[in-house]
Amino acid sequence: MAAGTLYTYPENWRAFKALIAAQYSGAKVQVASSPPQFHFGQTNKTPDFLKKFPLGKVPAFQGDDGFCLFESNAIAHYLGSDALRGSSKEAAAQVLQWMSFADSEIVPPASAWVFPTLGIMQYNKQATELAKEEVRRLLELLNEHLKSRTFLVGERVSLADISVACALLWLYKQVLEPAFRQPFPNTNRWFSTCINQPQFRAVLGEVRLCEKMAQFDAKKFSEMQPKKEGAPKKEKASKEAKPQPEKKEKKASAAEEEEELDDCEAALASEPKSKDPFADLPKSTFVLDEFKRKYSNEDTLKVALPHFWEHFDREGYSIWYGEYKYPEDLTLTFMSCNLIAGMFQRLEKLRKNAFGSVILFGENNNGSISGIWVFRGQDLAFTLSPDWQIDYESYTWRKLAVDSEECKTMVKEYFAWEGDFTHVGKPFCQGKIFK
Template sequence: MAAGTLYTYPENWRAFKAQIAAQYSGAKLKVASTPPAFSFGQTNRTPAFLSNFPTGKVPAYQGDDGFCLTESNAIAYYLCSDALRGTSPQASAQVLQWVSFADADIVPSASAWVFPTLGIMQFNKQATEQAKEEMKRALAYLNQHLNTRTFLVGERVSLADITVACSLLWAYKQVLEPAFRQAYPNVNRWFVTCINQPQFKTVLGEVKLCEKMAQFDAKKFTDVQPKKDTPPKEKKGGKEGKKEKKEDKKKEEKKAAAPAAEEMDECEVALAAEPKTKDPYAHLPKSPFVMDEFKRKYSNEDTLTVALPHFWEHFDREGYSIWYGEYRFPKELTQTFMSCNLISGMFQRLDRLRKTAFASMILFGTNNNSTISGIWVFRGQDLAFPLSDDWQIDYESYAWRKLEVDSEECKTMVKEYFAWEGDFKHVGMPISQGKIFK
């Protein structure tokens, strides 16, 4: 019987699937959802966690035997008893059918409808109405199936019931008010029976069905939204302001057009919901160096003949600084793809730094003999990482040195790292891959 640890943030319905499956099968499952065992947003960004679970997403399962697994359905399946998986080929295929149904036909509409009521997604009337219609279709289908059946597959609770019930959990708690759900008596009967089984109850606690459909929580939404989603300030000088506005608008439109299709994973939602700190550079005077403009040049034009000359022509020595960072533990780097993940992971975690920074990081060498180093351009004269709690995950793994902007060394390094070509005399290994933070 499987025994291991499930990493998740608290009250995660995806994790519930695995937890309930373990209740039925008797698998010894420890749940790590609170500090010190696990703190969401920190533990799942540590190199140790990422080496087991490269995406950093939860729920993630690690067996006592070291066996690692991601994706909630796979984890739940692994923790199931044979009976839960379906004992005949037909039954187990039907279980899979319902697991897929939950993912494809319930989760998108449930999320699009419920998330705005929890204040973790912007409200869009059209999207909510569309989600309601999709939810009606899914419930009607379930209702018809459960007309003649007690449980979804066979005559006992299976992984199908666990999965589908969990995917409907938030909808039943938040929005499926009595007037709405009365059209689906068979689904209601089945759902209430499921959540009242002792194995469900141990995990879910007492589930209170929705009494009045929750509406969009505008206040909560503004409270938890990351800063970048708030409208740009009224007064913004010239081109820069305009461009940003346009971008924001585009973002809004995109969201409005296809919220169901690109509905946020709870993981991302929870990430977005993390409290945001203030602009750490608010105290600095405005800089003449326009980061976006340089990035455009870098992306669209030749590095050596256009982007670099532009960089040096406009670079603001007062407002910005240039740093060299080198990975401190090159001996621990093994497979190159893993090292690349290390870099992209770091970039991801520094997402909010993108506005004000630019970097080129390069992996040198080959499997089991490699090193990582890069050039970073930061706002201000200090290393940016300590300015925000969110940025401190990776930087201590690197040795940082501020470069003398006008020195020969700095000019060479900037040129070589930005262009991904040159001698790289200080490294002594050929380039494997480069990554740009912009």
């Protein structure tokens, strides 16, 4: 079974393909998408990274055995199962056909339409209208193909479905409002079926379909421009001086078009400046990273826990208990663990201000999930940023009284993964640490 590290930036739809494929196959993949493990724009330009991945692009995968891959389709193919790749020579060829279709047919018009609404590309009315018509044509093509099919190839999800669904993801989230997508019921049904598979949800979380078509935001676009310096500015000035020739030149060269998309994805990775939800809190005496090092490298009960209680700042931090609301939906244990892993991946930017231990109890078809979280400040951290709200509503949350016996017992049991867990009533199965 494959195992290794996937280097990417947060919310990279190309990386989603590989991570969803890994969910189906059971491949063990660690995601490096934020400092210090990976800093997009810096880490991927270092000599060491370029020696392994000469293009410096992400996603990039390095196996625990040293095997390296770039290009998202190759990584998804490697991390996927035989069933995902196609059960016959013919099916495998069809899977490859749809993966190529996603990259060559869907991505260009989707980018031209969606990127301006995200503020990372200048709006061009003609280009946007052409993109809309092209997307409409592609949705109709898929709608016809799916008229008598549940999935694109065969009777089960394949890499074809994963690739095409991920390529359509931003369209469905950002611009395909109900009136636009209404004529394509088969495509909509297929897309909804895909994103609600447990393996998709473990990576994507709950996907909220667009209710109102997003428009170009000139203010957001202006705010993001200072991040691009030097040559890009010169290119922008050239576009303003000669809009028509630039347009023709872009269409004339596929290589330049690809480079343009790469620039936009780089802009997508470098998010606009937003206020740190924890910026106004007074400095704390509790150094969370120091505790995390103790927890990772030394005995939990003898060293890490005593350190935690000796240095814990009751004013600067709070402790919360969270319990999954829908235990009846927990079937196979590996799928239940995927729910936890998916939540952790989507909380990447919360790591420096949080620590959590989440445990799956019980067995197949009789499980429960609960955990103890430590957050900077006195509020439930998930509510402080829209980026952190995808999963938290699936849990009930209760703030613990730090000096109570209940809190001390729970912290000890959940951090050490051992104890009576009398409030659960099920045996320990597996645990995951957010740190």
